[in-house]
Amino acid sequence: MKAVIISCGTEIVTGQCVDTNSAWLSGRLTAGGVEVVAHVSIGDEVGRIAEAIRRGREEADLILITGGLGPTRDDVTRDAMALALETPLQENAEALAQIREFFRQWQREMPESNKVQAMIPQGCEVIPNPKGTAPGIAYWATTPNPLLTKEGDSASPLTKGGLRGVIALPGVPSEMKEIFEACVAPRIGKEGGSCTLIARLNCFGIGEARIGEILADLMARGRNPLVGTTASQAVITIRILASGENASAVRTLLDTDRSEIRRRLGVAVFGEENDTLHGIVARLLIERKQTIVTAESCTGGLLGKLLTDVPGSSAYFVRGYIVYSNQSKSELLQVPGDVIEKQGAVSEEVARLLAENARRAADCDYALSITGIAGPSGGSTEKPVGLVYIGLATESGVEVRRVLLGDHLSREEIRDRACKTALNMLRIKLLS
Amino acid sequence: MKAVIISCGTEIVTGQCVDTNSAWLSGRLTAGGVEVVAHVSIGDEVGRIAEAIRRGREEADLILITGGLGPTRDDVTRDAMALALETPLQENAEALAQIREFFRQWQREMPESNKVQAMIPQGCEVIPNPKGTAPGIAYWATTPNPLLTKEGDSASPLTKGGLRGVIALPGVPSEMKEIFEACVAPRIGKEGGSCTLIARLNCFGIGEARIGEILADLMARGRNPLVGTTASQAVITIRILASGENASAVRTLLDTDRSEIRRRLGVAVFGEENDTLHGIVARLLIERKQTIVTAESCTGGLLGKLLTDVPGSSAYFVRGYIVYSNQSKSELLQVPGDVIEKQGAVSEEVARLLAENARRAADCDYALSITGIAGPSGGSTEKPVGLVYIGLATESGVEVRRVLLGDHLSREEIRDRACKTALNMLRIKLLS
Numbered sequence: 001m002k003a004v005i006i007s008c009g010t011e012i013v014t015g016q017c018v019d020t021n022s023a024w025l026s027g028r029l030t031a032g033g034v035e036v037v038a039h040v041s042i043g044d045e046v047g048r049i050a051e052a053i054r055r056g057r058e059e060a061d062l063i064l065i066t067g068g069l070g071p072t073r074d075d076v077t078r079d080a081m082a083l084a085l086e087t088p089l090q091e092n093a094e095a096l097a098q099i100r101e102f103f104r105q106w107q108r109e110m111p112e113s114n115k116v117q118a119m120i121p122q123g124c125e126v127i128p129n130p131k132g133t134a135p136g137i138a139y140w141a142t143t144p145n146p147l148l149t150k151e152g153d154s155a156s157p158l159t160k161g162g163l164r165g166v167i168a169l170p171g172v173p174s175e176m177k178e179i180f181e182a183c184v185a186p187r188i189g190k191e192g193g194s195c196t197l198i199a200r201l202n203c204f205g206i207g208e209a210r211i212g213e214i215l216a217d218l219m220a221r222g223r224n225p226l227v228g229t230t231a232s233q234a235v236i237t238i239r240i241l242a243s244g245e246n247a248s249a250v251r252t253l254l255d256t257d258r259s260e261i262r263r264r265l266g267v268a269v270f271g272e273e274n275d276t277l278h279g280i281v282a283r284l285l286i287e288r289k290q291t292i293v294t295a296e297s298c299t300g301g302l303l304g305k306l307l308t309d310v311p312g313s314s315a316y317f318v319r320g321y322i323v324y325s326n327q328s329k330s331e332l333l334q335v336p337g338d339v340i341e342k343q344g345a346v347s348e349e350v351a352r353l354l355a356e357n358a359r360r361a362a363d364c365d366y367a368l369s370i371t372g373i374a375g376p377s378g379g380s381t382e383k384p385v386g387l388v389y390i391g392l393a394t395e396s397g398v399e400v401r402r403v404l405l406g407d408h409l410s411r412e413e414i415r416d417r418a419c420k421t422a423l424n425m426l427r428i429k430l431l432s
Numbered sequence: 433m434k435a436v437i438i439s440c441g442t443e444i445v446t447g448q449c450v451d452t453n454s455a456w457l458s459g460r461l462t463a464g465g466v467e468v469v470a471h472v473s474i475g476d477e478v479g480r481i482a483e484a485i486r487r488g489r490e491e492a493d494l495i496l497i498t499g500g501l502g503p504t505r506d507d508v509t510r511d512a513m514a515l516a517l518e519t520p521l522q523e524n525a526e527a528l529a530q531i532r533e534f535f536r537q538w539q540r541e542m543p544e545s546n547k548v549q550a551m552i553p554q555g556c557e558v559i560p561n562p563k564g565t566a567p568g569i570a571y572w573a574t575t576p577n578p579l580l581t582k583e584g585d586s587a588s589p590l591t592k593g594g595l596r597g598v599i600a601l602p603g604v605p606s607e608m609k610e611i612f613e614a615c616v617a618p619r620i621g622k623e624g625g626s627c628t629l630i631a632r633l634n635c636f637g638i639g640e641a642r643i644g645e646i647l648a649d650l651m652a653r654g655r656n657p658l659v660g661t662t663a664s665q666a667v668i669t670i671r672i673l674a675s676g677e678n679a680s681a682v683r684t685l686l687d688t689d690r691s692e693i694r695r696r697l698g699v700a701v702f703g704e705e706n707d708t709l710h711g712i713v714a715r716l717l718i719e720r721k722q723t724i725v726t727a728e729s730c731t732g733g734l735l736g737k738l739l740t741d742v743p744g745s746s747a748y749f750v751r752g753y754i755v756y757s758n759q760s761k762s763e764l765l766q767v768p769g770d771v772i773e774k775q776g777a778v779s780e781e782v783a784r785l786l787a788e789n790a791r792r793a794a795d796c797d798y799a800l801s802i803t804g805i806a807g808p809s810g811g812s813t814e815k816p817v818g819l820v821y822i823g824l825a826t827e828s829g830v831e832v833r834r835v836l837l838g839d840h841l842s843r844e845e846i847r848d849r850a851c852k853t854a855l856n857m858l859r860i861k862l863l864s
Contacts, residue, residue, distance in 0.1 A: 027447025300740025304733025
């Protein structure tokens with residue numbers, strides 16, 4: 001079974017926003033054994049969206065559309081869907097009742113403009129949206145549509161070519177996801193045919209070309225599983241895509257490659273699937289019932305933010321010091337003013353004292369400190385932009401690592417890399 | 433002039449990563465007066481990528497391709513481009529020298545596998561990549577290509593249909609951007625024809641449907657400028673797209689709408705283009721030479737991170753307290769244990785004390801405090817997930833706002849909204 005995902009919005013093709021919906025839908029579809037052959041993004045134009053729906057028929061069974069179901073005039077997916085389905089729009093009482101109920105629950109009055117969201121192409125199913133005012137719209141070719149499918153009519157525009165469904169979902173990610181899970185996902189599982197399984201291994205502290213060399217034989221084109229790599233923000237993800245007719249044989253192929261890759265790369269693999277460095281560190285700290293405190297300068301709270309992204313983080317994260325000014329380093333964590341003056345705020349000694357003193361003050365098992373030059377200015381020949389010192393204090397002492405992240409990175413990237421390097425130091429310490 | 437953007441990568445169509453390159457390129461192209469008619473994402477398959485390039489010809493002058501130029505075997509954009517251009521790949525000495533130089537600069541040995549990145553379709557231009565090993569590849573139809581364009585040969589696959597160029601850029605965003613700016617952007621400015629200008633106004637604290645009502649007349653379809661809205665993480669962006677033949681007339685159209693929208697929405701508009709709430713707050717603090725300290729519980733450092741995202745943030749951001757545990761609230765910011773016990777850590781009184789005491793300890797003009805229930809668990813009937821108290825301390829006292837963000841939001845969204853609400857409170861205080 002093949003799918004095409006269409007995202008609608010002038011904001012997307014003019015670059016005002018990034019389409020994250022297609023990636024999420026692709027992940028869910030791939031996991032369900034559906035091959036996504038393309039993502040297509042187009043502006044808020046009825047004709048072009050309708051054309052993309054028609055084109056999708058040539059290569060896919062399932063067309064998923066996101067966006068353009070809102071209450072404003074640039075929301076034209078309803079119209080485009082009606083055009084492609086060759087059926088008129090009509091006010092749907094069920095949809096209107098759902099929208100009214102949404103406003104009632106939030107004790108707000110329904111603006112008149114929201115009524116347009118109840119205009120549904122005739123013969124389509126309305127999918128309730130518990131999180132917002134835009135209901136989803138589904139046309140299932142397997143459900144006979146009195147308007148479009150007459151008995152024995154194989155020439156209906158939507159049953160010829162093997163199309164199984166056209167589903168329009170809201171553009172707001174949380175609403176889109178909720179509706180997909182409730183209405184679309186259950187139908188996908190029932191599809192027969194070939195089976196595709198995908199697995200990911202995430203690495204840190206190793207380059208993509210080096211991984212490509214270590215895994216060269218596994219990464220041959222045409223091989224099954226198909227192994228590929230992607231670099232994103234210094235994390236290299238290894239993707240294993242196995243396919244075949246028999247689910248358990250496919251599972252075995254996948255597991256064999258995964259074990260082999262883990263064996264070759266060792267500790268460089270920090271996790272699988274959506275695992276993050278901070279998520280893995282959180283898991284290890286929880287398992288070991290240990291605690292952590294942070295002392296951050298150039299990252300300004302990002303390390304604390306990452307460590308508290310995980311639900312239940314109060315089990316291990318106690319407190320954090322954002323010691324941005326020199327004065328705050330001295331006042332909050334007793335870094336002597338003359339150390340800062342002589343060695344500089346970005347120095348091994350300051351990183352050491354921040355970690356050591358934070359750990360003692362918070363009475364934690366671990367303290368991580370970060371001090372560096374995030375740029376874009378403030379660098380010098382001896383201390384260039386991208387120079388970061390990371391301290392890790394444990395009961396047996398403090399380890400400080402000097403990293404030179406390179407001035408080809410942005411401020412945001414330097415701060416991101418600094419936190420990841422810190423988390424990776426702690427991860428390796430926790431594993432040793 | 434029209435463009436199609438093609439992003440290549442199995443990691444994209446299987447949902448392993450989000451394509452942010454197309455959005456960035458669209459923004460740059462739109463700003464340059466180029467209409468982006470579609471984004472298309474496809475997996476690492478030579479045939480499909482080549483087909484997408486050919487299809488792009490039907491609707492665009494410029495085809496921009498991102499991704500698939502890396503050193504591993506799943507990087508097939510070079511091959512697909514050669515196939516679509518009907519020209520062989522050959523090792524390019526200039527490209528190879530650039531790749532060798534990149535490794536020399538970083539004092540590393542070049543892995544043998546990187547050599548494949550110097551394979552370039554014959555007749556194409558190599559675009560240096562100062563940030564990585566993948567050079568860009570450009571075919572310019574206006575530059576006669578001896579292989580593809582024979583004199584008087586209007587049937588050459590790349591000159592018929594008005595195609596001006598096919599350009600392949602690396603998938604790593606920072607490298608892609610650098611090459612685009614250096615090589616592609618200068619060529620776009622020289623294009624004649626119609627002019628398109630785009631402007632964005634960003635709002636916070638007002639709903640999308642309400643904005644749609646206030647701006648209904650301006651948002652009529654077919655109107656010029658075309659006005660649309662997009663909601664993303666509680667920020668509503670109003671997009672104004674003006675077009676015409678004459679640049680100064682287009683500019684006037686745009687300016688008139690922008691002024692009118694600002695007049696109607698007042699303080700709900702916090703900024704333009706890529707302005708963020710934290711960026712605007714930073715600008716206002718710098719202008720007023722004022723300082724801020726943060727005291728965060730449930731946001732765990734995110735507010736500090738946002739306030740230090742801006743280069744030069746040390747001018748106004750002094751320090752932050754991440755008081756995650758109750759003990760840290762008492763030890764670092766003197767919130768009495770019995771207040772926490774009686775009223776709870778998530779309470780008006782705790783928010784008040786955190787802001788007041790942080791402001792005094794750090795001797796700042798402002799202190800922002802946040803305490804709340806980010807979820808997904810930990811809520812109760814009286815204090816549900818999404819309940820957040822935000823304190824803003826100034827020299828004239830502390831203002832505390834209770835916000836109920838709703839349990840339909842994720843932990844990440846609740847933390848994001850809490851910080852944005854806090855920043856917006858400060859913004860309005862700074863403007864008053």
